[in-house]
Amino acid sequence: MALGIKQDRSRRRRMRALPTVVLSAALVGIVLCVLSITFLANTVQREVEALAVANSDTTQWSLVQSEVELLALQVAIHDAEHQLVPNLAEVRRRFDIVYSRIRLIAESNQFANLRNSPEAAESLALLSAFLDRHTPSIDGPDDALVAHLPDLSRDVEALRATGRDFSLLGVRFYAADSDAKRESVARTLASIGYFTLALVLALLGGIAILMAMFRRSIRSERVAGDARNRLEEVIATSLDGIIATDIDGRVIEYNGAAERVFGYARAEAIGQDMADLVVPEHMRAAHNAGMKRYRKTGERHVVGKGLIRMEARRKDGTIFPVELSLSSATFGGREIFVSFLRDISDRVASEQELILARDRAVAGELAKAQLLAVMSHEMRTPLNGILGTIELLQDSTLSAKQERFIAAMKTSASLLLHHVNGVLSMSRAEAGQLDLQETEIDPAGLLQELVESQRHMIEANGNQIKCNTSSAPDQILVDPLRLRQVILNLVGNANKFTRHGEILVECDTIADSQQVEFRVIDTGIGIAESDHERIFDEFQTLDTSYSRQAAGTGLGLAISRRFVEAMGGEIGVDSEPGEGSLFWVRLPIGSHVQPDLKDDAAGTLTPAPSDPVTPLQPMRVLLVEDNQINRLVAREMLQKAGHQVIEAHDGREGVHLANMQAFDVILMDVSMPELDGVAATRIVRGTEGPNHATPIIALTAHALPEDTRRFLAAGINDILLKPLSMSTLQRALARANHAPPVADTASSSISTVFADLSEQLGPAKAAQLLTAFRTEAEALVNRTTSASWAAEPDVARAQAVHKLAGSASVLGATHLRTCLQALEDNYRSGQTTAAETRLLDLAQIWAATRKEIERLARVAPSDQGRPISDSAAPSAN
Amino acid sequence: MFAMIRNIVAATAVAVFAAGPVAAEALPVPTGEIVLTVTGDIQVTNQGDSAVFDAEMLKALGEVTYQTSTPWTDGVQSFTGVSLHRLMEVLGVAEGSLKATAINDYAIDIPVSDAVENGPILAYLQNGQPMSVREKGPLWVVYPYDLNKDYQAEVIFSRSIWQLVRLDVTDD
Structure with missing residues (x-):
């Protein structure tokens, strides 16, 4: 393409050059013709002059005249011979004339060519001989001449034939000579003719080319004129001010728009320095420096750099913003600058x-x-x-x-809490702080559980609820908490706007796509189509009789929409007033990855599902909370659940207590003065204290995703969002009880070990082992509480503790073992104070462990209830 | 008679208007052999209606010498003689033509307008020597061919009459 253009351009250039070449050739031809013609004309002139000078007619006349003179001499001689007194004077005169004639022929230039021919030379020799023989007689005395007359007469008679021959020779010679000359002239004239013809043709050709060039120049001038007119029209009607300047900055063109923009009339502007006209004073120095630099070095900073925003000045002195595009062009070897200036005051x-x-x-x-x-x-x-x-x-x-x-x-x-949570959730969603925790779930199970939890509430409105999950996929990858919240919201809405109707919750796979669709269908009042979009916006409540009854922030659907979109899905509604509504949620089914994601790190915003909480073993709980009421509430809840609560009033006290004794779990308020929960957790985790690995649950009113990460990084295991409820607290404690960091052998509880032993040894033997262990442990614990224990050497105490720790380990009494190991360490390192505190723990842990053992031992057949070994009885020594 | 009256009138006119050397001077009578006879419309005569000249008389009218080549001679020649202009002046001839006749009766017309200063002469010396009849003498009308290209023409050559003996002045 580019090549084609190039070729085309070069062809045009060649075509432009062609007439010049032809014209030059024609001019050279004309000059050559003129030179040739001039030369030939000169030749012709010379030849014509030669013809004029050497006219053969007079020459031939002279030759013939010689013959006539010879005849006249003969007559004179004849007369003299017959006269009485011979007229010798006449004879002599005639002889002299003949003499002069012959001398003429012999000497004259006229006959030079003729004399060169051998015949002429011979004749001339005869004539000269005649003169030589008779001149003495003529010049001699009369009588001698008279006597000589007959002789003379005879010779003249004889010579006449020679004279005749000579004349005829001359005629022939000069005729041939004339012919040759005429031919030469004719040839020259013909050449002149040809050259003249060529000249005329060349001139005609030249004229034709000149005409063509003239016509073309007229045409191109017309085209250029049209283009110029168009351009002028464009410039004149341009909305941008156009100012063209020469290299010195003098204005040479200034259009109507420039008049409007800058306030100067065209006549005022032309010839002025552009800098004085439109450049503001504070920029003038820079402008002039730029122009100077360009003139000097050709270095451009603004020219051809596209749109540049700068300031300009009007005639009245106001400064305003303009957009400038500056380009340069060369016309007739002189460079000019063209500035396009747009007033952008309004835009700015x-x-x-x-x-x-x-x-x-x-x-x-x-x-x-x-x-x-x-x-x-x-x-x-x-x-x-x-x-x-x-x-x-x-x-x-x-x-x-x-x-x-x-x-x-x-x-x-x-x-009120629900509303506050809604607002907070909205603001988080708006801030893009949704932190999805996706996991694989069974959607049917989720729906059924959800429906069951809501059934009571729904039936209170006289509605019925059904769940259809027959074609639901087995597994989907979603954030179950978010999904539950969305469906709950939809079900809640359906219940709000339906009285004595039916609510149907469905789930199925959308054919040919990797999507699952949830539908919540009601037979309620429905929604006008004009509102279908609006209801998903924030703070939108429909003004209906039911909605007035049903209080709401108008955030539910907006939050749902955000959650669904965050999960890569869509939410929508089909509804007609009076017919009911169908809300649908489509979500990607998702891939089968990461099936073991933690599903509840910070997911406590959801309404508490009413799943039953399994009762826990009593735990020793350290409650670190600076707020008195919160502390009271938490303590009451924990104690109600049967846990032992040790309270700390701030972070420092919490850390101190954590260093003193072992706990099963630590509840840590996050925002506390001086040492907050996160810092306190770090200290506990960073110290080789008794609670180095104890589960720590954070209590906070605000858990943004980045906070969650920060908490987890500090070593917090779980987060509980205030306000506390009994159920969330119970679940958190249950999680903590099984959390890996607390006991990596969590699975090997006494019950599982017992089950294993029962399988391997038989239930009776297993129960026997368990009972023996109880006896052993009971003995040691009793021993430690006796007064003599303090008197025992550390090594002995350590050994005793170590022995029981081993048994505890074998039987899966993990807490007991942990506590015993810590105690052993204390004794070995001489930390008697710490050991004393830990002894209190030991008593409590043992109480719990014993309860478990007794439970298991009761379950097992107890035909043999007695201890395995009597030797394990408390020893006094 | 008529011619005489006309001559007198013309002579008077010349005397009145020309007032100078043109005024007819009486020609001397030739003492030597007559070499030229002028007849016809002339103002001055010395033998009847004619003016006759011997060599001395011609020489007395003033000598003019040219160096020139001619078609009839070999190389540049020197010719000395009286200018035709002077002769016409002496004879009071201003217009018309001269019928020049040679010894062998060759005759040619020479317009009086040819008789200009630096024009033709009646040569009687060639290369300082008198010319015999054998050498185209005694008088030869020679134009300065080399000095004026206009004289290198056939008409002029034909007027270059040699062995001249007579001039007859006619008024046309």
Whole structure:
């Protein structure tokens, strides 16, 4: 393509050059013709002159005249011979004339050519001989001449033939000579003719070329004129100011738009220095320096660099922003600059307005987010207190009336908590802080569980709920908590807007796609189509009779939409007023990866599922909490569940206590003065204390995803979001009880070891072993509580403890073993104070372990209830 | 008679208007052999209606010498003689033509307008020597061919009459 253009261009160039070449050739031809013709004309002139000079007619006349003169001499001689007195004077005169004639022929240039011919030379010799013989007689005396006359007469007679021959020879010679000359002239004239013809042709050719060039120049001038007119029109109607300057910056072109933009009339501007006209004073020095540099070095900073934003000055002195595009062009060897200047005052103003508006909006958003964060925290802390206290209150003895009040209080407080959680959740979703925890779940199971948990509430509105999961996929990869929240929201909405109707929850795979669809269908009041989009926006509530009854923040669907989109899915609605609504959620089924993801690191925003909490063994719990009410609530809840609670009032005290004694779990409030929960956790994890590996559960009112990561990095195992509820607390404790860091042999509990032993040794033998261990442990624990224990040497104490630790290890009494090992370490390193504290732990742990052993031993057939070894009886020594 | 009256008128006119050397001087009578006879429309005569000249008389009119080549001679020659212009002046001839006749009756017309200064002469010396009849003498009308290209023409050559003996002046 580019090559083609190039060829085309070179052809055009050749075509442009062609007439010049032809013209030059024609000119050379004309010059040659003129030179040739001039030369030939000169030749012709010379020849014509030669013809004029040497006219053969007179020459021949002279020759013939010689013959005539000879005849006249003969007549004179004849007369003299017959006269009485011979007229000798006449004879002599005639002889002299003949003499002069012959001399003429012999000497004259006229006859030079003729004399060269041998015949002529011979004749001339005869004539000369005649003169030589007779001249003496003629010049001699009369009488001698008279006597000589006959002789003379005879010779003249004889000579006449010679004279005649000579004349004829001359005629022939000069005729041939003339012919030759004529031919030569004719040839020359013909040559002149040819050259003249050639000249005329060359001139005609030249004229033709000149005409063609003339016509073409007229045409190209017309084209150029058209282009110029068009360009002028374009320049004149341009919305941008156009100012062209010469290399010195003098304005040479200035269009109408420039007049409008800058305020100078064209006549004012032309010839002025552009810098004086439009460059603001503070930029003039830089402008002039730039121009100077360009003139000197040709270095460009602005020219041809596209659009540049800068300032310009109007005639009235106002400075305003312009967009400048500067290019340079060369016309007739002189460089000019063309500036396109656009007044962008309006644009800059609107841009600034936009920036201002954006800044305001951002500031507003920021303020809103801060307000929400503060509110949620500040509101949830007292809510924590209210709800906790209510739960405690419910467990105390109350009158029927009080119970109703308490129930009302709890409902209101729960609703308030729900709203606060909603707002916080929204603001987090808005801030893009969704941290999905995807895991593989069975969607049918999730739905069924969810439906069951909601059935009571739904039936309270006179509705029925059904669940259809017959074509649901077996497994999907989702964030189950988010999905549950979304479906719950939809079901809750359906229940809100339906009375005495039916709610159907479905799930199936969308054919030909890797998507699962959940549907929540109700027979309620429905939604007008115009609202279908709007309901997914934030803070939207439909003004219906039901919605007024059903309080809501208008965030539920907006949050749902965000969650669904974050999971890579879609949410939508099909509905008609009066017919009911169908909300659908489509999610990718997802790949089968990471089946063991932790599913609940920070997922406590969801309404608590009402799954039953299995009762736990009593645990020793360290509660680190600076807020008195929260501490009270937590303690009451823990104690109610049968756990032993040791309280610390701040982080320092918590760390101190953690160093003093072993706990099964530590509940750590995050925001505390001086040493906060995270720092305290780090200290506990960083110290080789008794709680180096104890599960630590953080208590916080705000757990953003990055906080979660920070907490986990510090060594926190789990996070509980305030306000606490009994069930979430119980579940967290249950998790902590089985958390890997607490006991890596968690699976090898006494019960599992017992089960293994029962299988291998038979239940009786296993029970026997267990009972023997109980006896052994009981003995040691009793020994340690006796007064004599303190008096025993450290080594002995360490050995005794070590022995039981080994037995505990074999039987899977993990806590006991851990405690015994720590105790052994204390004794070996002489930490008697720490050992004393740990002895208290030992007693408690043993109490729990013994309870377990007794439970297991009861289950096992106990035909032999006695100890394996009597030797294991308490020893006094 | 008529011619005489006309001559007188012309002579008077010349005398009145020309007032100078042109004024007819009486020609001397030739003492030597007559070499030239002029007849016809002339203002001055010395033998009847004719003016006759011997060599001395011609020489007395003033000598003019040219170096020139001719078609009839070999190389550049020197010719000395009286200019035709002077002769016409002496004879009071200003216009018309001269019928020049040679010894052998060759005759040719020479317009009086040819008689200009630096024009033709009646040569009587060739290379300083008198010319005999055998050498185209005694008088030969020679134009300065080399000095003026216009004289290198056949017409001029034909007027270059040698062995001249007579001039007859006619008024046409």
